Structures are given as structure tokens and as C-alpha cells.
Amino acid sequence: MQAPSFGGVKIPSGNNQTIRLSRGASLSDFGDKIGVNPASLVQVMMHLGEMATATQSLPDETLQLLGDELKYKVEVVSPEDEDRELLESFSIEFGEDSGSEQDLRPRPPVVTVMGHVDHGKTKLLDSIRNSNVVSGEAGGITQHIGAYQVGTVVDEEDRKITFIDTPGHEAFTAMRARGAQATDIAVLVVAADDGVKPQTAEAIDHAKAAEVPIVVALNKIDVEGADPQRVRAQLTEYGVVAEALGGDVQVVEISALRGENLDGLLEAVVLTSDAALDLRANPDMDAQGLAIEAYLDRGRGSMATVLVQRGLLRVGDSIVCGDAYGRVRAMLDEHGKNVQEAEPSRPVQVLGLTNVPSAGDSFLVVKDDRVARQIAQQREARERFAQQAKSSRRVTLDNWQRTLEEGERNELLLLIKGDMSGSVEALEESLQKIDAGGDEVGIRVIGRGVGAITQNDINLAASADAIIVGFNVRPEGKNSQLADRMGVDIRYYSVIYQAIDEVEAAVKGLLKPIYEEVQLGSAEIREVFKVPKIGNVAGSIVRTGIIRRNAKARLIREGVVISENLNVESLRRFKDDATEVRDGYECGIGLGYNDLRVGDVIETYEMREKPRD
Template sequence: DTPGHEAFTAMRARGAKVTDIAVLVVAADDSVMPQTKESISHARAADVPIVVAVNKIDLPDANPDRVKSDLASEGLQPEDWGGTTQFSYVSAKQKLNLDDLLERILLVADAELELTANSKAEASGPIVESRLDVGRGPVATMLVQRGTLRVGDAIVAGDAHGKVRALYDYRGEKVAEARPGTPVEILGFDTPPPAGELARVVETEREARSVAQRRGQRLRTEQHAQRSKSGVSLESLFSQLQEGAVQDLNLILKGDVGGSVEAAVSELAKIQHPEVRVNVVHQGVGGITEGDIMLAAASQALVVGFNVRPNVEARQLAEREGVDIRTYRVIYQLTEDIEQALVGMLHAVQTEETIGEAEVRALFKVSRLGTIAGCMVTSGVIRRNGQARVVRDGTVIYDTTISQLKRFKEDAREVAEGFECGILLDGFNDVKEGDILEAYEVRQVERTSLDEPAATPASSPS
């Protein structure tokens, strides 16, 4: 069971791979959702038998028959309709029919599974989830698939290693060993191991440390390779400078468990834009610490916590250093806020608007000033000190500003359509009768969405 958001796809895929039977929980009032179809695909890809639990049957708008027909169209044919899929109608809240669900799980296990494992081998199995517990340190949940895991064993998973200090079963009770098929919480890793990694017991702690270091080096090399793909070469640097360099929004991301961090990073990676990008400087499991704040201050990063909070010292340090801490419980709020922060980093769009046109009808040479164009304003309004283009035979021949604007012999601030005026252009005296003077304004418009284009082309007369 995972959050329904698509960001948790990797978590669902991992769940399907490590399990023997998938119990597909479908709400009787919602029926089949996109993530339900995705979970069915994961279970099929892992070649795992499916038992359907139709939940919330106590609700007034529950419609179990609709769930049946929707799932039948996905290839899960109910047994009472001549298929092979076991369906159980339950209410988790009211604890209705849970015995029936357990019976059906055992039925499928007897009929379809041959589960054997060597319990005398050195233990191995996948890490389902990991977190940093305030009192106990790194805690990892492992599903033992072969061998027997015992307290005191040297263990390695990904770039994490350690000696098993304690084992807890699913009830939270201490156990001395865990045999195949048993999920256990392990205390003793030096850091929370990545979810999905295969944990295995090795002979000594020294071997565990050396294996973890080799894997850590490999992971760092892979991360460096990924970063360098989006890095900067001299050639791309010049083109980026020409276009206006890409701006980075640096983030430090902390989550309650490895799966949450992974989901958040994968969602943030989907935010693509040519001008701004998200750069996750550091990611980790556990509360927001002073170390995170110091790193954020050094890299000018925003600290984001997903289901975690900063401790008092970290909060005080953040206030002193001017580091912004944001905490979230729902993933789409996190991505929405980060998108808004990126929008704030975008350059404003320059838009151009024609405000008026005037036709040159007479020319007056004035010593010390130059040529004054006697004009009729044919549309809009002409303003003093405004920008203007000289258009001759449909072609723009000069772009300048209106340095003087007169109405008869008086200076005017603006002249509206239908009135005559005298216009002196700044730095341009080669005006001819019949020229069109086009007055325009350039405005800076702040962007409100990442989907908006970077700039609109200037409107030029054709």
C-alpha cells in the first residue's frame, strides 16, 4: 500500500518485486484508478499472484460489482465469473471480513506457490525501507529471503554497512534471529541503506566496510556522470551566456524514509525548463540538522523537509543565516511550491505594444534643431519622449525616440488621433513626406507560469 501519487511508482515496483502474493486494495466507492492499473502491471511484471481486497464496503455509495467488472476488463477475472482471481469484500475500518481475506491468501499460497529457501546459508534479502530514528539511529526494514539473519552478523546493503545490534519483528518485539520469509527491522547500519538494495551478510565487519566503500565509490561516480551530463562545457557556456544563463534553484531535501526522498527527487526531476532548473545539492533521510543549514548557507540553497521537521538548533541557525526552511506532508504541494519559486526566478517577458501612428505631411527645417515633421495623428496617441519607428514604404528605416512634440507652437505632452502636431526625432533628420511614424511602448511583464514563452517577437510592420 503506497500513496496514490505517481511519484511513488518506484516504491510500488519494489513492493511487487519483494512479495510472494500481491493484495490489490481497491476502494468500493472509487473502483479502478490509474495507480491501480499501474500496481497490476507491477505485480504481473514480477510474476506475482494477485488477491483483490475490495475495501470500504460499509460506505453507502460502495459498488463492489462495478469494481468486479472494471477489474475483469483489466484481465483479473473473478472466480465466481469463471476466472481464477480471488476477490474478498472487506472494510478495514469496521474490521469486516478480514478472516475471509486471510483464508483466500492462504488458498492462493497453497495452490500457486512453492516457497523454499536454504535457512543455513548466509542471510540476504532486499531492503524494503529505511529511516533515521532519533533515539535508535539508522533503522532498516529487511525481508530475509534466504539464510538466517542473527544479532551480531556483519551486514552490507548498498553503500551502508554495520553489525546487527538488534532485530525487531513486525510487532516491534526483539528477536534473536530472522529466518527466510521474515520481515525485520535492523539496528546497526552506519547510515540508512537505500530502499531496494540487496542486503547480505558477510564474514567480518572489515569486509562489510570495504564492500560498502566500493559500492559508495561506484554510486558517486554514477551521480557525477549524471551531473556532468547537465554540466557546462566551454562551448555550451558561451551559448548559455548568449541566451541568458540557466539559473539553478539549489535544494537540500530531507525525508522521513528513503522511499519519500526518492519519490520527491523523481518528481522534481520532471520540472524541465530552458531558463531555470532544480539542483538537489544534498538529499538524505532524517530530521533537518544544523549540518543541512550550514550546507544550505554555503550553497545558497532552500531546505525542504518531507514529513520531517528541523530541531530547535537548526531553526535558530537558519534564522541567523537567513536560510529558508519549507516542510511538507503532501508531495504535490512540494512540487507546486518549487515550481512557483522557479517562476519567480524567470526573467520578465518584454512585450511591445503600438500606441499610435502619425503620417508625415510637411517638413520644416529649423536651425540648431534639425528637421521637424509636420504630422497628422492617424491612430492612437503620440507621446513626447516615447519610442518611435520611421516606416517608409512598409520598411522600418530608423528606430529612435521623440525628443520634441509640439501642437502649433506650444510644447505638448501627447497628441491624440485626428490632431496635427510637429515632431522632432532624436538623431534623425532624413524624414520624408509620406513616412509613417509608429509610436510604441516596451513593457516588462512578469511571468506567472513555467509554461509561458520566454519572449514574444517584436511586432514589425509588414
């Protein structure tokens, strides 16, 4: 059979032979599999109307398209399958208990508390935690590690429950986006005087999507206007039917503020666990589990809170967690005390990892540091290639109309973050009212919240292919770079109608050339000086980029925009006027704005015209 020719390049037919490629593979990887020069495949791609370099990570669809053209069956290996194959190559079984049925022992349930803002989630967690502190513990809880274990007595038997203290539903979703299933039971906190709110409904959706049983904590029963029966009736509309109304969901009336009936809530959690779940694990195997949260401590390095799901984790074990690895140098419990080992369902803080893992990353104990390093490095490379391929196809407000025309989606997904809950609700309501031009397309808000744009928001947007709308808020820390790396489109607005107009234009395909905001730099205020006839001047150090005189600026305090549309009116290095100051240098910045505080961030930018695709 004669080899087919593509623009003069002859490549042998694959005769429907199957080849396996990793997600995010390049033309070089494809060429290696079929024994063809990658440069030839570049010409084939041009023949197909696609521009790609030999080393560029490609989306699954492009690999399939190329395979069809060359008569190959392309099988794209998912990250999960690739990880499983990687671990199998080291003779490691992950995600299941090794040993026989007799080796399994009961383990405590793992609980996540969810619900609407201001309904008492944090107060409930604090009350449970403080009421279960060991008597005589100096100062009570000395350390917050994102999870803790409490004890209770049910039917004269001592039982334990592990609580995961997440900062909202976003962390829960970030874990699920990574395929992590940390939670056994969801406790839904609902205020008896307020009833079911949007975030309550969202929490119910999250719990049902995770397929975990729900226990309802009916809080604030001591508040004037509390009507528990009305709330029970409301919950039935969302498929949460209380036992008193013929359902199977336990509803416990409590007062987190006064600490009333907390024992009843803990008992309901244990009884729900016993009735609906068979929670057992093998405590005699090498430990496996999840990272719940992690951060970098300047003195002690990477601090990761992990939840042991099976096996026994010991000090001195070699572990790999996501793309981080190391030896467990020490383990701390929620009281800041050193522990030598952690059994299933036990949360501990681990010291000794090479870098900071992400929430939801799986961890496992391996035989030595060399194996841990190899697994971590291969995971990191695989994740990098997969993200490059994913970001090349990520939906933005600019290309949404094109993806709609290609039949890829009929819904624009948005995640809204704002400086005030009223602003977020108003913006969401306005966006939902946009006439998308019939029933063919729609707008759906998959998340909303108050405060700076967090890593969890970016994770949620990435997993759902959503666009983040920031109203008077900015990303915290290095999350702007994370969004760029993951290909998540973040749009910033200070006026509601601008956001409405742009989203409406995107939905209707009317996007015209716009001015794009280009970041110049940021500076942290170290000191504030009062200058006669001028006002307050910010003694600052430039943290990133460049600060330029006459550039546009905004003032940010704790991730929230305090003032927009400012200008760098004066810029000085010591006593001399400066045109610009680069990162690492100190300078005095005058904005013509007097409400300056130490720790505030001045962000400078300029507007450049950007034609739309």
C-alpha cells in the same frame, strides 16, 4: 601498421581487442586499460567533437564512441554484473539458495497492499495488524517498522503472512528500480462504491510489471452504493478477471472498517501462494535479503528494516547492506521486542549499520567486519561513478528537444506532485491535452501524488528519465540535494497555465530564455511574536544559506507551500536591523503575512535570467 594520428597524437590501434570498463569510467580508466596517457585521449575526444576531462565519468555511449575510433571493443560492465563479480571475488553467491533441494523449506508469502487513495489501504493494514496482536500485548503495536508478520489458520494448519507497509506505489517502484523483487503477492484494494480509479490502474500496472499474482480486496461493501459486481466487471477491462467470471484472480469482499471477512482475505492470499508460487528458501545458510526502509534515530543511530529472503539472520552477524555495513547489535520485531534470529520472510529492524541504506538495497551476511567494509566501500565508489555518468545524460526540460532530435526518445515523461488532489488531476488533464505536433512525440504522466516531493518520487523519475513537476509543493528534507546529485530536473509552479505553457514550449522546441529561481536560504520558525502596527514576526533560526532583506520568500508548512510571492520586509538581529543573516544565526523575519506557526519554514530566493541551451 602505422598508429593512427588524432590532431598530432599517435595512439596504437586496438585491432578489435575487447576491454571491460565499469559504468561511469573515465578517460584515465580507459587509458590504464590500453596503456595510453589520458591526456592523449582528451585530445582524441576533442577530435571527435566531445569535451571531457581525464577524470570525468563518461556515459556508456561516449566510451563506445571512443572505443570504435581506436578500434577497441568496449564492454561496459553493468552495476549488477560488477556487484556479482565483486561478491564472487569474496566467494559469496548472492541471490540464490546454496545447498541441495532437500535443504529448502517452505517460507511465508510476502505481500504488498496497493490501490487508489481513500480506498482503505491503511485501514485494511491497521485492521489486519490489530486483529493479530498477541493477546496481552501491552498497548498493542508499539513500533512501526514498515513490515510485520501475521498468523492465520487455513485447513486447520497455522500459516504466516508477511505484509510490507509501503507509503504508496513509489516505494514499490523505488525497490524495482534497484532490481529488488521483495513482493510475492500484491493485494489490490478497490472500494466497492467507487470502482477502478487511476491509481488502481497504476497499481495493476505495477503488479503486472513485477510479475506477481494479484488478490483483490473489495473493500467498503457495507457502504451505501456499493456494487461489487460492477467493480468485478470493471477489473476485467484491465486484465484482472475474477474467478466468478471465469478468471484466476481471487476477489474477496471485506469491510476494513468493521473488520469483516479479514480471515477470508488472508486465506485467499495463502491459497493463491500455494497455487501460483513455490515459496521455499534455505534457512541454514548465511542470511540474504532486502532493506525495506531505513532512517536515522538520534539515540540509536541507523535503524534499517530488513526482509530476510533466505538464510538465518542472527544478532552478532557482520552484514553489508548497499553501501552501509556493520555488525548486528540488536534486532527488533514489529512489537518492539528483541529477537535473536530471523528466518526467511521475517521482517526485523536492525541496529548497528554505519549509515542509512536506501529502500531496495540488498543485504548479505559476510564472515567478518573487514570483508563487509571492503564490499561497502567498493559498492559506494561504483555507485558514485555510475550516478555521475548517468546524471551527465539525464533528461531535463531544457535538453529534451535535443534528445528528441538525436532520436533518443519520442516521449516526454512527467511525474506530477501537488498540494491538492484536485490540482494534480487538473494539471495532469491539461498537460495530456497538449498538442505535441502529430504522432511523432507525446507526453506521458508516469506518476502523480499529493504532498511534498519525496525520495521515492526522485527515485522513480531517475529510473524512468522523467521530469518532476511540483505544483505548490517542495522537496522534503534533503531531497533537493538528492535530485541534484541524481540529475533529476524538478520544475516548480504555482499557476497551472505556467506549467502548461512551459511543457508545451518544450515539446514544440520553443523554449526561450527564462528567469531561473536561485535558492538563497531557509529558516525555521521557532517562535511567533505580535508587533503592534506591523503584525506577526517570525523568530527564526537560519538553517541553510542566507536570509536577505527584500528577497522573495515563500512559507512552507509540512512540505506544502502555504503562501507564495512574499517578501522579506524586515530583518533583525536582536534589536538591530540587518541586511542579511547567515546560517546558524537567529533573527526576526517580517513577511507582511500573519498566518505564521512554529515549525514553518521560510524559504528565500531570487530570480536570475538564464539563457536556455
